[in-house]
Amino acid sequence: MHAITRSGWIEVISGSMFSGKTEELLRRLRRAEIAGRSVGVFTPAVDDRYGETTIGSHAGRQWEATVVDNEGEGPRDILDDRPIAEVIAIDEANFFSNALVDVCETLADGGSRVIVSGTDQTFRGEPFEPLPQLMATAEYVDKLQAVCSECGEPASRNQRLIDGAPAHADDPTILVGAAESYEARCRDCHVLVTGRSDD
Template sequence: MHAITRSGWVEVITGCMFSGKTEELIRRLRRAEIAGQSVAVFTPALDDRYGETTIGSHDGQHWEATVVENDGEDVYELLDHLNGEQVVAIDEANFFSEDLVGVCERLAADGRRVIVSGTDQTFRGEPFDPVPQLVALAEYVDKLQAICTVCGEPASRNQRLIDGEPAHADDPTIMVGAEESYQARCRNCHTVRRD
């Protein structure tokens, strides 16, 4: 799939929620280890769904990871945790600041294979930075799709629900006691309230 070169590169795995991004990331990490390559995995401090030092997929796969702060230039501390690893993986890139772009460029310039996964759209269907920027600079990009929970068609959108109803576009937070959930939806079934 990827050429064997002496230079580094950036791979981006993107798509909506429930499309298998982290599952694909873990698959690539396993293959890198089989090939005898050393691996370093990072996750943002904001995401602790699978434990503080673990990335995980919805199908139950896990991989140990180093937690790094996701705001501002704190993402550069990722470089301090490296010890010559050839493959650097970063999960949930959408939770990092735009400084992640510079970190990935620096790692690739250093001859490393950089694998980044994260959703490229917000629940509003808008670009979720910094993932679109990473897509633009990457040598390899895979955009995965899920299955729409409404109609069964290929899904490319993240549907945010508050108490089972589509979230309002202007509401970044939820009220105390409200239940927030997400679904994968196709373009036609995706709804964002703007009333």
């Protein structure tokens, strides 16, 4: 992946929901552990789908993690974790504030391998900060695709569902959920409701 040097770097694993982002993050963590590297894993406080102190994939694999406040300056708490691990993994980066970008830069500048996972688009198909900034500053970026639940083509978008119907564009950006609230969709099958009907 990277030459053996004293420098750190940032890796971003991105894509739509159900594309295997966390599964890939866990695979890289297992390999780092086999290689004898110290590992630190962090997850946002807002995401407790797999337990408060665990990151997990939809396939059922899990890893113990430290919960970090995802709002405001909360991501800076990652820097307080001592000693700083050789490999730092941050899951669901899309739930963190933009302070995460500086945190990742500081960790990489300090010699850590920083692996960040998260979806890069909101359910509206818009950039989901801070992922676009992290992708721009990372040394390595992998954008994974799922399978469109409608047509079977490669999917790069997150279709939010409310009672089985596409969500409205005015709905809140963050809604933690899985298959009950989201589907992976391709560009053609992604639906965004923009008009409100009068009752």
